[in-house]
Amino acid sequence: MSHTPTVIVTGAAHGIGRAIAERLGSPGAGIIVNYRSDAAAAESVVAAIRAGGGDATAVRADVAVPEQVSRMFEVARTQYGDPNIVVHCAAVTHFTPMAQATDADYDRVFDANARATFATLRAAATHVVDDGRIIVISSGAAVVPRADAGLYAASKAAGDQLVRVLATELASRRITVNSVRPGPTRTEKVAATVQPDQIAAIAAGIPLGRLAEPADIADVVAFLASDGGRWITGQTLHAGGGMF
């Protein structure tokens, strides 16, 4: 059965991806809730979307593995029809001083972030329908130098460049391709692992005076994904509360 819109959100079991999947899960929509390891969390996102009147399916795929990305797009097509909206959110964070970072660190971080973005955008370029939306979640780390964040920053910046180029390639089909660049965001993981005094110190560096909530980022994505976002393409939208 065809749903409108059909949406794929990668890394949707936790954090910002979860908020985006739930935000886009309106009645009539069919949402592919991609996850890698936490099936129970993905199913709870599916349940939340269904409770709101949308439909959703959890699909396990490591998006750093191109064959698994292809399979996920096939499931979307079979379940709901080819996607109108793809939001690529999955990524790993990694902080090691450059002098200590290993070649294995490089491979892991670039596989998880740059290769996964490439694989997802390549599949999206083939499958997203005309007038569709492709949105990548970037990071303020790509523009604000921070000690220890070299591999993470470079791997996320790669995604922004893929976005700019793909936007030109898909413009004739009126598909927009953009990235959203969050600043520090208070996900469950951040709330559980970062000490309150550190959170306060981070907030002090953000002009709007607090960390983003995942819903703040989801609202920006929802705007780009809406008809109202139709004239914006090839851009990176800064959603950092004034930090950058």
Ligand SMILES: NC(=O)c1ccc[n+]([C@@H]2O[C@H](COP(=O)([O-])OP(=O)(O)OC[C@H]3O[C@@H](n4cnc5c(N)ncnc54)[C@H](OP(=O)(O)O)[C@@H]3O)[C@@H](O)[C@H]2O)c1
């Ligand atoms: N939180 C922030 O302060 C912040 C700031 C700027 C940008 N961002 C960006 O926002 C996005 C979401 O971050 P977050 O903080 O919400 O992260 P999070 O809470 O760690 O959630 C990330 C999710 O992505 C999944 N994932 C990672 N690699 C994957 C892969 N190869 N295939 C499938 N799923 C994968 C993880 O699954 P597993 O549980 O299996 O690992 C996890 O569920 C990322 O792109 C990040 O770079 C975050």
